[in-house]
Amino acid sequence: MRKQYLSAPLPFVGQKRMFAKEFIKVLEQYPDGTTFVDLFGGSGLLSHISKCQKPNSTVVYNDYDNYRKRLESVPQTNALLAELRQIVSGVPRNKPITGEARDKVFACIRKYEQRYGYVDFITISSSIMFSMKYKLSVEDMQKETLYNKIRTTDYQLSEDYLDGLTIVSEDYKKVFDRYKDVSGIVFFVDPPYLSTDVGTYNMCWKLSDYLDVLTVLAGHSFIYFTSNKSSILELCDWIGKNKLVGNPFERCTKVMFNAHMNYNSSYTDMMLYKKAV
Template structure:
């Protein structure tokens, strides 16, 4: 089957809307691994983005292997957020009218903060809390409600330009919303099913479950029971996975036989001048 006979999205190098941990720095390596192990256009293969996040990996997988079935597990409701890009751009313009002359990356004072809150309260369109958080909260913080936002320290980190509306971002991708422990078993016995894992770190708040639960050790251990080749697993030195894999190699030969003997690609990430860590892409196809 040739690419001209299948529908695929335009290739994206970053997610259209803000999302923490979208793996954009791994995309070239991710595509390289797919090309090395999945022939041609991917006909007969299924690729499951188990913790789909922003859908960026699904977008790249479907573009590169358009004949494959690509499943984006959209537990973060990202596809719904994409429907409201126009509203986010309108709200940005209204906030820019207030903040255009205010110093960037600085705390809003007692005079400007009420004006910003009034703009939000009077806005009649859809409000994306993740977008609003990146514009008005300190880096890395996220408000789950407007009331929480209003009582927080607000900063001028407003985006300078509108978001681009990418209509075909998920073209040809199957969008589902299921827990990993119900999704994976549906494909467990299919040899040409690639499982792509990018789970939350243990004991961190989990956006994939509407931010109501934590991804704890039990959830992590349960997830690892489903890992089998072919798989691609994203992790880092800040996560529990490297230590867990070391444990399996030394103490659980049966699990190591199923999960181990993988290859690792690492990228160094610099948090600040005194602190760094490594992100990993671990994969095994046989």
């Protein structure tokens, strides 16, 4: 009997473990044999659960963030964590890692990066930083306070986690175009949330990108995820009530000014103007 995971085997920003049981209930309305396309696959949890629940379905997992690489690297990640445990053995649990121990932590991570050409920085970050504070390089980690949060047990290999999935790694628009005309298609739409940090994703998103995602929803069955940090539902509700407004900034002239708050923080001020005819 195949094991069904209700949380991703490795840490991932925005994985849907809190929704897992409710997601299973939603899947019940679709027959086995339905084609499901996970446009923003992330940790693969939604795809994994779907294939477990609907074994005769085609489930397309868009692994744009290369979660597969992290799963394949579990043995070396475990070896690295084992060395880090030894380095911080004198540091109390959840206390800062400072001084010589801190220097040794960074040296150890660099050693593995040079040896294998790869380090699962998200998993390592979760072991030496507070929850959800993930960094993708030693240089970025050096700007932060480290804490002894290293788990006491190894991560499991989870070799069957992605079994049976159709795995791609492409821009979600290309995946959508490929499957949009499939009869009975269901899209899972879990983009990075508006107004949240997307620093650990392999993408750079603007407001227009978040709005572009909404075009996927028209005319298709979908399961869409967002949060109250995002105003996307409020925005859509407003647009629905004000259909005749159009774009008030169309044909405006735009003037921009780059401003600096401090040595590492800046923003762009904008002025838009248009004279009514």
